Amino acid sequence: MYALREAATAFRRAPVLTGLSAAMIALSLFVIGLFGLAAHNVRQALENVESRVEVVAYLRDDAPEASIQAAQEDIARFREVSAVRFISREEAFAVARREFDELGSIFGSLEVNPLPASLEISLHQGQADASVIRGVASRIGDMPIVEEVQFGEDWVDKVYVLRRIAGLAMLTLGLGFAAVAALIIGAAIRMAVFARKDEIVIMRLVGATDAFIRRPFVIEGMITGLIGAVLAVLGTWGVFRLLSNSVMELTWIPAAWLLAGVAAGTVVGLLASMVAVRRHLGEIV
Secondary structure, three states: OHHHHHHHHHHHHOHHHHHHHHHHHHHHHHHHHHHHHHHHHHHHHHHHHHOOOEEEEEEOOOOOHHHHHHHHHHHHOOOOEEEEEEEOHHHHHHHHHHHOHHHHHHHHHOOOOOOOOEEEEEEOOOOOOHHHHHHHHHHHHOOOOEEEEEOOHHHHHHHHHHHHHHHHHHHHHHHHHHHHHHHHHHHHHHHHHHHOHHHHHHHHHOOOOHHHHHHHHHHHHHHHHHHHHHHHHHHHHHHHHHHHHHOOOOOOOOHHHHHHHHHHHHHHHHHHHHHHHHHHHOOOO
């Protein structure tokens, strides 16, 4: 209770520095929150697109029907595969004429169907990772009846790169702003320590331990970090509602991400104050 009272007194004693510290933590987590909001919605959009990614295996013209059936059953047993659909040459020809109007005249003048039969392979949700798709395509391509396998390799690789870049950007910006916030919290703690220099000397004379003296400052930093984290969540929520109402419908950040952000702000405040007070108490004799 003593530590809590002293921490509350410190807030009243230096409200500007405390507010600045909380604002910097709020700004750092707010930027991370915006990137998290964007990354989450981009991730959902990519997952929606990835759920429609298919591996298409074009079959040899001389492939026996029994071999095609056996390959279809074999592929269906892959743990990554959710469904396998056989597309005959006639069906492929009909689809091409229906979906590509500009080729209708060309297809209409052909006496022989140039399109091969194929197997369209759909993957389970969450299995549309580039390495997984490439592995499935490689196994299917090794089958004797398969002429060629396509799965949009360039597009899949670009999606994977985009997701990694977004994650790296979030981490870099978050660490940068967290470092600035920690420095400001450290400066605030330093000023608070020296403002109470005489009181600390007296407390030591009557037998107070450094741990007892440090406790209010540490609690002050932790509360500052918590306030900053809450402000960041509120700011991110405001931007989310603004964009959802005026630009496009977005999905809110998962609760686990929010809890992690609040915990991160609290930990930054706690660690910064611990380091600062331990360092500056040693300067008071």
